Amino acid sequence: xxxxxxxxxxxxxxxxxxxxxxxxxxxxxxxxxxxxxxxxxxxxxxxxxxxxxxxxxxxxxxxxxxxxxxxxxxxxxxxxxxxxxxxxxxxxxxxxxxxxxxxxxxxxxxxxxxxxxxxxxxxxxxxxxxxxxxxxxxxxxxxxxxxxxxxxxxxxxxxxxxxxxxxxxxxxxxxxxxxxxxxxxxxxxxxxxxxxxxxxxxxxxxxxxxxxxxxxxxxxxxxxxxxxxxxxxxxxxxxxxxxxxxxxxxxxxxxxxxxxxxxxxxxx
Amino acid sequence: xxxxxxxxxxxxxxxxxxxxxxxxxxxxxxxxxxxxxxxxxxxxxxxxxxxxxxxxxxxxxxxxxxxxxxxxxxxxxxxxxxxxxxxxxxxxxxxxxxxxxxxxxxxxxxxxxxxxxxxxxxxxxxxxxxxxxxxxxxxxxxxxxxxxxxxxxxxxxxxxxxxxxxxxxxxxxxxxxxxxxxxxxxxxxxxxxxxxxxxxxxxxxxxxxxxxxxxxxxxxxxxxxxxxxxxxxxxxxxxxxxxxxxxxxxxxxxxxxxxxxxxxxxxxxxxxxxxxxxxxxxxxxxxxxxx
Numbered sequence: 001x002x003x004x005x006x007x008x009x010x011x012x013x014x015x016x017x018x019x020x021x022x023x024x025x026x027x028x029x030x031x032x033x034x035x036x037x038x039x040x041x042x043x044x045x046x047x048x049x050x051x052x053x054x055x056x057x058x059x060x061x062x063x064x065x066x067x068x069x070x071x072x073x074x075x076x077x078x079x080x081x082x083x084x085x086x087x088x089x090x091x092x093x094x095x096x097x098x099x100x101x102x103x104x105x106x107x108x109x110x111x112x113x114x115x116x117x118x119x120x121x122x123x124x125x126x127x128x129x130x131x132x133x134x135x136x137x138x139x140x141x142x143x144x145x146x147x148x149x150x151x152x153x154x155x156x157x158x159x160x161x162x163x164x165x166x167x168x169x170x171x172x173x174x175x176x177x178x179x180x181x182x183x184x185x186x187x188x189x190x191x192x193x194x195x196x197x198x199x200x201x202x203x204x205x206x207x208x209x210x211x212x213x214x215x216x217x218x219x220x221x222x223x224x225x226x227x228x229x230x231x232x233x234x235x236x237x238x239x240x241x242x243x244x245x246x247x248x249x250x251x252x253x254x255x256x257x258x259x260x261x262x263x264x265x266x267x268x
Numbered sequence: 269x270x271x272x273x274x275x276x277x278x279x280x281x282x283x284x285x286x287x288x289x290x291x292x293x294x295x296x297x298x299x300x301x302x303x304x305x306x307x308x309x310x311x312x313x314x315x316x317x318x319x320x321x322x323x324x325x326x327x328x329x330x331x332x333x334x335x336x337x338x339x340x341x342x343x344x345x346x347x348x349x350x351x352x353x354x355x356x357x358x359x360x361x362x363x364x365x366x367x368x369x370x371x372x373x374x375x376x377x378x379x380x381x382x383x384x385x386x387x388x389x390x391x392x393x394x395x396x397x398x399x400x401x402x403x404x405x406x407x408x409x410x411x412x413x414x415x416x417x418x419x420x421x422x423x424x425x426x427x428x429x430x431x432x433x434x435x436x437x438x439x440x441x442x443x444x445x446x447x448x449x450x451x452x453x454x455x456x457x458x459x460x461x462x463x464x465x466x467x468x469x470x471x472x473x474x475x476x477x478x479x480x481x482x483x484x485x486x487x488x489x490x491x492x493x494x495x496x497x498x499x500x501x502x503x504x505x506x507x508x509x510x511x512x513x514x515x516x517x518x519x520x521x522x523x524x525x526x527x528x529x530x531x532x533x534x535x536x537x538x539x540x541x542x543x544x545x546x547x548x549x550x551x552x553x554x555x556x557x558x559x
Contacts, residue, residue, distance in 0.1 A: 020383060022393075085285070085288075088283040089280065109492065110494075110495030111535055111536050114515055202497070202498065216389055224501060238387055239387075242385050246382055249381075
């Protein structure tokens, strides 16, 4: 009987360990003196030095951060207001509108990228930060929308009603009662949107301008051409940032996966 | 009384106003572009650059060419194979995970979230280190005297499969887990007490009740796997061409936008059919495990 309970745990452990192998190798080789990644040439920090001198890389990192912040902020405003309004109004095509607004995370990213590229070319929008922000906002909105919607469903309806009965205007009710209550969901959604934005290669490749490289696009082109251990160093730092972000998410008390709906957060 | 209704109406108008940004954005930047691409797929390609507004079905006829059909076939096969492997690894994981105590559940979730939140390029790069000629994998096999020379797995089909499975596994795990977590394991015990073999108890009770999660996981792995061109690019060199790679090439290199649009429309229809099938089969509206 005891054997039966041990075996599944062993399986979990082995699969988890295997998941970390590629990441740990990247970290390990970032400290490798040798340029050839299959040879261990001793401990060195020289690739970090080289990374910090790489201005283009930092520009790309900065672009990615700006993009992630802007698009998750836009998504937070549009998604939150949308989820709030949708929970109150009733109209015939409501279900259809909700479905279409979550389409960007249902359809393959390649289609979204292609579609945006063609559309921006049609309306003559120059490719750059603007196009990136619009594209990233489009796939960020569904995360905020769905999380806030789930939160609103689970919320105590009597609280905004009480505020209203006490004479608060609808705007006041929203700002003073509803917003603070759904705030954790908004934050979770933004955090998720930011992470997705920072990780996106496919859509960005299509809508990025000549001189607005995002970090993932830059790393992608480097991986395709010649790989230098500088990429290892960069990846290690990014991984550290991810750990930090996960820590923040855990500190927020509710990582996105622990929402009321008890559904887990995954990438589209 | 009249005052109250006007107040209500004003409030309803206010509520509607809050949905406006969402509706406007969706119409302008989701519906609009999608409609445009459908239109684009019926337009004629100009001799030099751009398109001519002349209706044609040529772009769709072109897809029927053996080369492009082959690409679709290869994509579907790879998606199918990856999904099968992801089920084989991910289903037991999600299922066992749901049986853990609360403390270990939290820990396992965190341990899963970390690689999941890690940039997919970093994880992909790890596989380059492993697979490249004379890399970690080759060294390991040679040290164990399993092979005598490097296998040179990088830029091969198996490398792409591994990359796909690795990238998509978390989706399946989360989807199955969220379904299995709601499963009342006492039902399985009851089936066992009533004399069902472990296999039978699993197939008649556990599998049936976790099916929505499993199906959702299938959609979440199958649908994106056809478009993940960067995995095929980086781990497969140019040996593995997926629909995603084809669309990218047609857009960026061949500049045949109408054809790229037609390819996208076909892929979109395929995706819609899969999601529709999922909804029919599972009876669930939202994808389980998708937020």
